[in-house]
Amino acid sequence: MSRSVHRLREFGETVFATMSARAVEFDAVNLGQGFPDSDGPPRMLEIACEEIRAGNNQYGPGRGLPVLREAVAAQRARDHGVHYDPDTEVLITVGATEAISAAVLGLVEPGTEVIVLEPYYDAYAAAIALAGARRVAVPLAADGATWTVDVAAVRAAITADTAMLIINSPHNPTGAVFSRATLSELAKVCVEHDLLVLSDEVYENLLFDALPHTAVASLPGMRERTVTVSSAAKSYNVTGWKTGWALAPAPLLDAVVTAKQFMSYVGATPFQPAVAHALTHEGPWLSAMVAELATGRDILVDGLRSAGLSVHDTHGTYFVIADIGEGRDGLDFCLELPARIGVAAIPVQVFCDDPGPWRSKVRFAFGKKHETLHRGVERLQLLDECP
Secondary structure, eight states, X not given: OOOOOGGGTTOOSOHHHHHHHHHHHTTOEEOSSOOOSSOOOHHHHHHHHHHHHTTOOSOOOTTXXXXXXXXXXXXXXXXXXXXOOTTTSEEEEEHHHHHHHHHHHHHOOTTOEEEEEESOOHHHHXXXXXXXXXXXXEEOEEETTEEEOOHHXXXXXXXXXXXXXXXXXXXXXXXXXXXXXXXXHHHHHHHHHTOEEEEEOTTTTOBOTTOOOOOGGGSTTTGGGEEEEEXXXXXXXXXXXXXXXXXXXXXXXXXXXXXHTTTTSSOOTTHHHHHHHHHHHOHHHHHHHHHHHHHHHHHXXXXXXXXXXXXXXXXXXXXXXXXXXXXXXXXXXXXXXXXXXXXXXXEGXXXXXXXXXXXTEEEEEOOSOHXXXXXXXXXXXXXXXXX
């Protein structure tokens, strides 16, 4: 029996670990966990190796190496028109997940409420529990073949105890990209109620169909109340480097630093100059990678449809949601899938407090080499043949 403290007992092994283990057990094509199977820009990788060989292997500054903090600040200003002081308003973290946890732990008091948009990345729920706060889930609303924020429902969920709203766009797991108009309406609600906002923008560069990214902090009244989180993992194919960042006005960021310094103290030192290089110089590589992702999306979507599944639109991230059919259970489907046809996927219901409306939804990842996707698609055609 687990000896976990009460507030963590709802959390067992993450669904990503479970499904990836099933993929290994059955030699399945892993279209579940969101990691690419190709490397990032060659020069970025070389710089990391050079830094290691040159002896840059000890603790760096607690807030991160200046070269990376400066590159992060420059990227936000260049791409989104939001300006941050790299010395006082940028923090380098051990991946975006640590930035999320540190922001919640540093800014949310026990007993208060944090609103999340459902379905939500499971790390949000764990961070809220660790902080001793209460999670309030507000479901996304259907918007054609995708989803959007139900701003009226968010407003209705706010109470005197609400401390923070967590926003994620492009959205994991649905692949939805919330419009600037929708986020502007949501921003007005946050300003009206003086809410803190944690904006998870790790997929900010993975956008398709000419859709733009809206940085939440760029909206009126939002910079002073928003902690923005992003990372190198998704944009530069280095999920194992665990190099992320948080950006916020100094009074907010100081609270994040207070929590983060007792979690990991510092991130991996030799990777930071390499990521700084990527942010500054690898724009063409990034554009080409996103174009490859768009082709990969089409390969997977076509394959899912030809396998008889209904597929929702995805305009961002590298995830697509398929519907396995009314009355079917996505968790059972995903647990059986690696053994049945040699493919791994993720059930969306595990990201929900109210799994009912999402029970038949399954997330597939297309951030893979095209040859991997073709292999997965070939196996998906076996769905009709397997009971």
